[in-house]
Structures are given as C-alpha cells and as structure tokens.
Amino acid sequence: xxxxxxxxxxxxxxxxxxxxxxxxxxxxxxxxxxxxxxxxxxxxxxxxxxxxxxxxxxxxxxxxxxxxxxxxxxxxxxxxxxxxxxxxxxxxxxxxxxxxxxxxxxxxxxxxxxxxxxxxxxxxxxxxxxxxxxxxxxxxxxxxxxxxxxxxxxxxxxxxxxxxxxxxxxxxxxxxxxxxxxxxxxxxxxxxxxxxxxxxxxxxxxxxxxxxxxxxxxxxxxxxxxxxxxx
Amino acid sequence: xxxxxxxxxxxxxxxxxxxxxxxxxxxxxxxxxxxxxxxxxxxxxxxxxxxxxxxxxxxxxxxxxxxxxxxxxxxxxxxxxxxxxxxxxxxxxxxxxxxxxxxxxxxxxxxxxxxxxxxxxxxxxxxxxxxxxxxxxxxxxxxxxxxxxxxxxxxxxxxxxxxxxxxxxxxxxxxxxxxxxxxxxxxxxxxxxxxxxxxxxxxxxxxxxxxxxxxxxxxxxxxxxxxxxxx
Amino acid sequence: xxxxxxxxxxxxxxxxxxxxxxxxxxxxxxxxxxxxxxxxxxxxxxxxxxxxxxxxxxxxxxxxxxxxxxxxxxxxxxxxxxxxxxxxxxxxxxxxxxxxxxxxxxxxxxxxxxxxxxxxxxxxxxxxxxxxxxxxxxxxxxxxxxxxxxxxxxxxxxxxxxxxxxxxxxxxxxxxxxxxxxxxxxxxxxxxxxxxxxxxxxxxxxxxxxxxxxxxxxxxxxxxxxxxxxx
Amino acid sequence: xxxxxxxxxxxxxxxxxxxxxxxxxxxxxxxxxxxxxxxxxxxxxxxxxxxxxxxxxxxxxxxxxxxxxxxxxxxxxxxxxxxxxxxxxxxxxxxxxxxxxxxxxxxxxxxxxxxxxxxxxxxxxxxxxxxxxxxxxxxxxxxxxxxxxxxxxxxxxxxxxxxxxxxxxxxxxxxxxxxxxxxxxxxxxxxxxxxxxxxxxxxxxxxxxxxxxxxxxxxxxxxxxxxxxxx
Numbered sequence: 067x068x069x070x071x072x073x074x075x076x077x078x079x080x081x082x083x084x085x086x087x088x089x090x091x092x093x094x095x096x097x098x099x100x101x102x103x104x105x106x107x108x109x110x111x112x113x114x115x116x117x118x119x120x121x122x123x124x125x126x127x128x129x130x131x132x133x134x135x136x137x138x139x140x141x142x143x144x145x146x147x148x149x150x151x152x153x154x155x156x157x158x159x160x161x162x163x164x165x166x167x168x169x170x171x172x173x174x175x176x177x178x179x180x181x182x183x184x185x186x187x188x189x190x191x192x193x194x195x196x197x198x199x200x201x202x203x204x205x206x207x208x209x210x211x212x213x214x215x216x217x218x219x220x221x222x223x224x225x226x227x228x229x230x231x232x233x234x235x236x237x238x239x240x241x242x243x244x245x246x247x248x249x250x251x252x253x254x255x256x257x258x259x260x261x262x263x264x265x266x267x268x269x270x271x272x273x274x275x276x277x278x279x280x281x282x283x284x285x286x287x288x289x290x291x292x293x294x295x296x297x
Numbered sequence: 298x299x300x301x302x303x304x305x306x307x308x309x310x311x312x313x314x315x316x317x318x319x320x321x322x323x324x325x326x327x328x329x330x331x332x333x334x335x336x337x338x339x340x341x342x343x344x345x346x347x348x349x350x351x352x353x354x355x356x357x358x359x360x361x362x363x364x365x366x367x368x369x370x371x372x373x374x375x376x377x378x379x380x381x382x383x384x385x386x387x388x389x390x391x392x393x394x395x396x397x398x399x400x401x402x403x404x405x406x407x408x409x410x411x412x413x414x415x416x417x418x419x420x421x422x423x424x425x426x427x428x429x430x431x432x433x434x435x436x437x438x439x440x441x442x443x444x445x446x447x448x449x450x451x452x453x454x455x456x457x458x459x460x461x462x463x464x465x466x467x468x469x470x471x472x473x474x475x476x477x478x479x480x481x482x483x484x485x486x487x488x489x490x491x492x493x494x495x496x497x498x499x500x501x502x503x504x505x506x507x508x509x510x511x512x513x514x515x516x517x518x519x520x521x522x523x524x525x526x527x528x
Numbered sequence: 529x530x531x532x533x534x535x536x537x538x539x540x541x542x543x544x545x546x547x548x549x550x551x552x553x554x555x556x557x558x559x560x561x562x563x564x565x566x567x568x569x570x571x572x573x574x575x576x577x578x579x580x581x582x583x584x585x586x587x588x589x590x591x592x593x594x595x596x597x598x599x600x601x602x603x604x605x606x607x608x609x610x611x612x613x614x615x616x617x618x619x620x621x622x623x624x625x626x627x628x629x630x631x632x633x634x635x636x637x638x639x640x641x642x643x644x645x646x647x648x649x650x651x652x653x654x655x656x657x658x659x660x661x662x663x664x665x666x667x668x669x670x671x672x673x674x675x676x677x678x679x680x681x682x683x684x685x686x687x688x689x690x691x692x693x694x695x696x697x698x699x700x701x702x703x704x705x706x707x708x709x710x711x712x713x714x715x716x717x718x719x720x721x722x723x724x725x726x727x728x729x730x731x732x733x734x735x736x737x738x739x740x741x742x743x744x745x746x747x748x749x750x751x752x753x754x755x756x757x758x759x
Numbered sequence: 760x761x762x763x764x765x766x767x768x769x770x771x772x773x774x775x776x777x778x779x780x781x782x783x784x785x786x787x788x789x790x791x792x793x794x795x796x797x798x799x800x801x802x803x804x805x806x807x808x809x810x811x812x813x814x815x816x817x818x819x820x821x822x823x824x825x826x827x828x829x830x831x832x833x834x835x836x837x838x839x840x841x842x843x844x845x846x847x848x849x850x851x852x853x854x855x856x857x858x859x860x861x862x863x864x865x866x867x868x869x870x871x872x873x874x875x876x877x878x879x880x881x882x883x884x885x886x887x888x889x890x891x892x893x894x895x896x897x898x899x900x901x902x903x904x905x906x907x908x909x910x911x912x913x914x915x916x917x918x919x920x921x922x923x924x925x926x927x928x929x930x931x932x933x934x935x936x937x938x939x940x941x942x943x944x945x946x947x948x949x950x951x952x953x954x955x956x957x958x959x960x961x962x963x964x965x966x967x968x969x970x971x972x973x974x975x976x977x978x979x980x981x982x983x984x985x986x987x988x989x990x
Contacts, residue, residue, distance in 0.1 A: 658879070658935070720793055724792045729880065731874060736881050739933060745907055752908060
C-alpha cells in the first residue's frame with residue numbers, strides 16, 4: 067500500500083510538471099489572453115488510472131507566466147480538491163465530467179481562442195474544407211449546446227457531442243473550444259489546430275464557397291493520418 | 298504632517314513603479330503602436346485617496362521601451378502637474394475627470410487597440426455573444442459620444458456612459474476604448490479583454506448572426522465571475 | 529569512386545545543415561503550426577545532381593524546435609530512404625516527383641499557411657493585383673488539382689501546374705501551397721511571399737474590386753525583378 | 760575644403776548608423792517580409808543639405824538581420840551611387856526624386872505593409888474615421904497613380920500627391936505606401952501608423968458604415984497634434 071502510494075505520488079509530480087509546462091503552449095500559439103484557458107491531465111500509473119483516479123489541472127485565475135509545477139492542483143473525478151494550495155480552475159467540473167464518462171481520455175484543454183470563439187458565437191460547425199481537417203478531425207468540428215458554469219451541463223455537453231464523433235474538438239456554443247486526447251499533449255495539439263483551421267475556414271468562407279471534399283477522401287485522409295503519420 | 302507627506306511620497310513611488318511596469322502590457326498584448334496609449338493609477342494611502350488626491354500617469358509622446366518609474370508624472374485631480382520632469386499625457390484631462398467623478402475608481406487605461414477602434418469608428422456597441430463577455434462586462438460594451446481633446450468632453454463622455462453600466466470599458470466614438478477599474482491592473486485587464494472580444498465579435502458577425510445569450514444567463518455569468526472566480 | 533562518394537557525403541552534410549536551418553523560417557514567418565510543413569533540397573555536386581540524385585527532407589512528425597542536421601533524412605528520387613534514423617516526411621513522394629520531373633528545380637517547400645489555404649479551399653487562384661506579385665510570380669498564383677496523399681497525384685498536380693507557368697507557387701486544392709526554386713532558400717522565399725500576397729489580395733477583395741494591372745506592366749515587372757534586383 | 764569634407768563624412772556616418780538602426784523597426788512592426796521595404800535619410804550638415812546634397816539608403820536585396828551601418832549606401836540626388844560596396848535599393852530613384860523636389864523632406868520610407876497594400880490594390884484612399892488619423896494625417900490618406908519602376912514616374916507620383924496634402928503618406932496604386940518626414944524617424948512613424956489605420960479602417964468598413972468626423976473637428980485635431988503633442 068505504501069509503495070503504491072509512493073508510485074502514485076511520483077506520477078502526480080511528473081504530471082504536474084508536464085501540465086505546467088504545456089500551459090506555455092497556450093500563449094505561445096496565441097490561444098489565450100490573461101488567464102483564460104486551462105489544461106488538465108489524468109494521472110496514470112503503468113498506463114492506467116489508479117484506484118483514486120485523479121487529474122492535475124491549472125489553479126484558478128493565475129497568470130501563465132506565474133505557473134509552476136508546485137502551483138498545479140490535484141482533483142478527483144468529482145472535481146474535489148485532493149492536493150494543492152490554490153483553488154482549482156473554475157472549469158474543473160467540466161474536466162472532471164469528461165474523465166468520469168470517457169475512461170479512454172487522458173487530457174482535456176479549454177481555451178477561448180478567437181476564431182474558434184467566432185464560430186461558437188454563431189453556433190456554427192467548422193466545415194471540413196482542407197485535407198488537414200480531414201487528417202486531424204475526420205470531418206467537421208461540431209458545436210455543443212449552450213451551457214452555464216455551475217453544474218454538469220458543460221461536461222455533459224462536451225461528452226454527448228464528442229462521444230459519437232471522430233473529432234477531438236467541440237465548440238461549446240457562445241463559449242469556446244474544448245479539446246480531448248489520450249494525453250494532455252494531444253489535447254493541446256488539437257486546441258492549436260482547431261484555432262488554425264477555424265481561421266482558415268473563416269477566411270475561405272469570407273470570399274465565397276468552400277469547395278467540398280468527397281466523404282470518401284475524408285475517410286482516407288483520417289485513416290492514414292491516425293495510423294501512418296509521425297515516427 | 299511631515300510623516301503623512303512621507304507616507305504619501307512612498308505611495309507615489311510605489312504607484313510610479315507599478316504604472317511604469319504596467320505599460321509593458323500594452324505592447325505585449327498588441328494594444329498600441331508607437332506612443333499611442335496610456336495608463337494611470339490613483340495614489341492611495343491606506344486604501345483611500347489622500348487629502349491631495351493625486352494620480353500617476355504616462356508622460357506625453359515617450360515610447361514604451363523608454364519608460365521608467367522616474368519618468369512617470371504625478372498630477373492632481375484638476376490634471377495639473379504636481380511632480381515630474383515631463384509633460385503629462387495629452388489624455389490627462391480625461392483621466393482626471395474620471396477620478397474626480399468616480400471616487401471608487403483607482404485606475405484608468407486608454408488605448409487605440411485596432412478591433413475596438415473599428416467598432417468605435419462605426420459608433421457600434423460590442424454585443425454580448427460570448428460567456429467571457431458576460432463574465433467580464435455583464436452585457437454589451439457601450440459607445441460613448443464623439444468628443445474632442447481640449448476640454449472635459451472626453452472625461453464627461455466616459456463617466457456618463459460607464460456610471461450606469463456594468464461595463465468597465467467604453468468605446469469613445471471615432472476615438473477608441475477607455476477602461477476603468479478599482480486599480481490600474483484591473484483597468485489593464487479590461488483593456489486587454491476588450492480588444493480580444495472586439496475581435497471575436499467582429500469575426501462572428503462577418504459570417505452571419507451571433508446567437509444571442511439569454512439575459513438571465515448573462516446575469517448569472519456576471520454575478521459568478523465577480524464573486525467567485527480567481528484565488 | 530571513393531573520392532566522389534566522399535564529395536557527395538560532404539554535400540549531403542552541407543545540405544542537411546542548410547535544410548535544417550531553413551526550417552526555422554517557417555515558424556518565424558508564421559507559416560506553420562505544430563509539425564505541418566516541410567522543406568527539401570536536392571544534393572548538388574559542382575552545381576549538378578550526382579549520379580545517385582538525392583535530396584534532403586524533414587523527418588515526419590518532428591517539431592521545428594527539435595530539428596537538427598542529424599535528424600534530416602536523405603532520399604533518392606523514388607522517395608526511398610537512403611540515409612537517416614527517422615521516417616521521411618509524409619509529403620516525400622510529392623517532393624521526389626517534382627525533382628524527378630523538373631531537373632532545373634533544386635528546392636521544394638510545402639506549408640499550410642493560413643491565407644494561402646483559404647484560397648486553396650475555394651480552389652481560387654490569387655490574382656496579380658500588386659506589383660510585388662508581378663515581380664515574384666509574373667502573374668496570378670495558380671491552383672492545382674485536388675489530390676490525395678498515397679500515390680503520385682500530388683507531385684503530378686504540382687508539376688503539371690507549374691511546368692508552363694512563371695509562378696514558383698501552386699495552391700493545391702483543399703490542401704495548401706507548394707513552392708519551388710533553383711535551391712531551397714528561393715523556394716522558402718516563395719513560400720513566405722505567397723502567404724503575404726494571399727493575405728493582401730484577400731483583404732483587397734473583401735472590400736471591393738482589385739484594380740487590374742495591365743499585362744504589359746506585369747511582363748515588365750517580372751522581367752526586371754528576375755534580371756536586375758538584388759546584389 | 761578638407762574640414763568641410765570631414766564634417767560631411769561625420770554626418771554621413773551618423774546617418775548610416777541611424778538609417779541602419781531604423782530598418783529594425785520595419786520587421787518589428789510587421790511592415791515587411793523578406794527584403795521588401797526601405798528607408799532613406801538626407802545627410803544634413805548643421806541642419807541643412809550640404810552642397811553635394813546626399814542621402815543614405817538601404818542596399819538592394821539584403822535581408823534586415825544582415826544590415827549594418829557599413830552596408831548602407833550613399834547616393835546623390837540623381838540616385839547615383841556616391842559611396843558604398845553594395846547596389847542601392849531598387850527604389851532609389853523614387854527616394855531621390857522626392858529629395859530633389861521637396862527640399863523640406865529629410866526622410867522617406869517605402870514598405871509593402873499588408874493592409875495598406877490592400878487599399879492600394881483597390882486604388883482607394885483610407886478614410887479619416889478615427890481621431891488618430893486626423894491627428895497624424897489631417898484627413899484621408901491619398902492614393903497616388905500606378906507607376907512602373909524604371910523612370911521617374913514613382914517619384915513624380917509621390918510628390919504630386921503629397922505636395923498639396925497634409926498627409927505624410929501616399930498609397931501608390933497596386934504597389935504600396937510611401938511615407939515622408941522631416942527626418943527618417945518621422946517617416947518611419949508615419950509608415951507604422953499608416954498600416955495601423957489601414958487595418959482599423961478596413962475592419963470598420965467590413966461590418967458597416969464608418970461614422971464621419973466633421974471637417975472642423977479634423978482641423979482641430981491636426982492642429983493640436985502638430986503643435987502641442989509630445990515633449
């Protein structure tokens with residue numbers, strides 16, 4: 067029992083370090099202003115959730131340049147604080163809901179990146195008009211319902227939208243994007259890409275019609291990218 | 298009397314340092330070009346204005362990378378120079394008017410940030426189409442009247458527009474945004490956010506209709522954010 | 529034979545260094561996010577392809593800040609790996625096709641730069657509405673066919689579009705820009721310029737009609753720039 | 760004679776240093792890509808042109824990060840090379856024409872900044888819809904004729920457009936902005952501001968009508984800014 071706890075503690079520290087470092091990607095890619103955006107990652111022991119099933123998340127209202135591994139917060143899947151000196155992010159309940167209902171998910175990211183927010187404010191999905199969107203999302207990037215912070219409605223909206231989708235990103239209506247991945251790095255990559263394709267599709271639509279990609283081609287792109295790309 | 302003066306002098310120096318440092322946020326977030334933008338903060342002693350009621354403001358026409366605490370200017374609420382080797386910002390009268398008529402305000406920021414200026418040039422308020430706008434401004438960001446530098450008309454326009462509004466930002470028509478806060482840091486945050494939401498709402502409107510947020514939801518968002526968010 | 533091989537090896541190392549360094553230009557000019565974009569250069573010995581006819585290209589899925597000359601990959605004109613510890617870029621077949629069919633070409637660049645992608649998503653050529661476009665491209669920037677990764681269709685589309693064009697850039701439909709040059713530096717310059725003019729022409733068209741430049745003037749601009757400009 | 764020449768040489772060296780340093784402002788404010796943009800300054804002795812009447816300008820086709828005072832080029836008002844190891848900028852004839860016909864002008868800047876180019880591509884003046892435009896330009900920013908490099912037509916177009924205008928900036932049709940000032944620093948400031956206001960006015964027009972500023976107010980703004988602003 068003691069040795070198991072020791073192992074969990076080590077994984078928690080590693081996860082804190084990784085989540086703290088990953089937050090630097092958000093201002094780097096221009097996805098956030100001031101304190102508005104957060105990353106979490108599930109703590110895995112030997113690749114699986116521990117019995118306690120915990121995740122590490124950003125503290126609330128702390129600026130990106132002041133973040134450090136020690137300031138990160140550990141929560142259980144009810145969103146309750148387990149370890150940390152700060153209050154967890156105000157979006158913690160949504161992250162917890164995702165981990166609770168999608169056991170295969172290891173990372174969640176939320177931003178208010180500008181172009182993605184513009185699609186979200188209209189409640190309009192981002193069309194799949196570039197091969198890179200087919201590669202990464204396997205189709206359009208869907209819109210989730212309007213939901214207010216304070217209960218499980220945001221988390222529920224994310225899970226219901228993404229559960230039956232190839233997409234790792236959802237645009238929560240009038241709010242902004244949430245992205246998921248098997249770990250936090252992949253969820254961050256999805257958050258970076260969703261803003262990029264939100265901008266490219268915005269620009270394309272401004273001046274006319276996006277030329278549609280045949281569904282068969284999208285299927286091929288998605289399959290190849292998920293299985294062949296990278297090292 | 299001497300010790301009181303000594304205390305004020307200490308607060309003045311602290312305020313100069315803080316206001317000088319905060320000016321770095323303006324180019325950092327892309328809110329200004331060349332010298333166009335300024336921040337001021339009221340000098341507080343034990344949390345309240347001193348008898349002299351002073352504020353610290355940027356010198357006129359000095360570039361951001363050349364600013365330092367020593368170059369900051371101290372004025373009284375008539376906008377007259379009390380201490381400093383430089384001429385105060387050409388917007389000093391507007392800042393002074395706000396401090397004179399809104400005793401609860403401790404910081405004022407003025408920029409010509411690009412997207413906010415675009416709304417201001419049309420004389421059009423920024424709609425509340427994202428939860429982050431509800432959080433921060435509690436509704437649309439209002440437009441103030443067209444006013445020329447040289448008398449109190451800019452200050453008056455700011456105060457009359459913001460006095461009965463939840464918003465901490467006003468778009469002065471054909472001019473640009475002014476933001477207020479209980480201290481300068483909060484006014485800077487509002488200046489950063491107003492440009493961000495000006496851009497997101499611009500983009501959203503370019504391609505269609507912004508999906509409206511129910512007033513009740515806006516009220517909830519605003520209440521929670523003002524009372525619960527942060528550490 | 530040994531001395532020839534030694535010479536090739538030296539050119540390979542120089543080319544690896546140059547291609548690795550040039551990749552820093554892609555994030556610098558905002559042409560890529562994450563790992564999406566790649567540069568290659570043909571290995572020349574005494575200014576001509578060697579008997580083996582090789583080129584150096586980026587490894588697949590490696591981030592720009594982790595690139596180094598040692599990680600670069602050497603391929604032959606069939607796109608087969610000749611030297612290197614990593615898998616070559618997933619766009620290697622397209623680069624190889626260009627080198628195979630355009631012996632005068634020494635460098636190829638592929639990005640997903642945002643404004644260029646917006647024109648590509650509509651399948652619309654970039655008009656020649658600025659003298660800088662006449663200088664660099666000698667006319668509009670053409671669109672190539674929609675093609676899926678996996679066979680030679682991308683390379684074929686690039687070559688068929690550019691072979692009879694003055695342009696060093698092609699917008700592959702629903703995909704993004706490919707650029708060519710007598711060496712990699714020139715292909716990178718074309719990739720930087722194509723995004724810039726894609727943006728300027730996008731903005732110009734948003735608010736009205738682009739004033740056309742007479743064909744005679746375009747011919748003059750192109751001739752002068754190719755023959756007189758620079759040191 | 761010797762001492763006069765010595766004095767001129769000293770002023771030339773100072774001017775080379777200043778013009779070289781000022782070129783860093785062009786990429787800093789995002790006004791240029793690759794090598795496309797140049798600054799010149801007239802060499803003044805005791806505040807007046809010397810008998811030789813010379814100016815310092817950027818060498819052709821050299822990248823900004825490789826510039827240094829020694830690489831700068833000295834030309835006479837016919838645009839002929841007087842001193843320097845490099846070929847002068849391909850826009851030298853236009854700079855020379857301005858100095859020849861506007862003796863009060865001490866600095867000229869040319870860029871292809873993106874939003875200004877978009878207005879230039881349509882041949883449309885930038886309206887005066889913000890007080891900052893009234894301050895700096897005293898009215899709309901005018902369009903000059905389409906002109907081809909190779910004779911005096913660019914210089915002539917600049918001079919004829921600006922001679923009877925308050926504006927220090929002209930948008931040469933299908934080409935880009937040229938700005939002037941009593942020295943190079945002021946011409947650079949005008950180049951920075953013209954891009955900023957080109958963007959703000961572009962955005963304003965995208966979503967509706969710009970609210971016009973009364974001519975009387977523009978006159979007041981221009982007069983105050985030229986005579987009162989700054990230290």
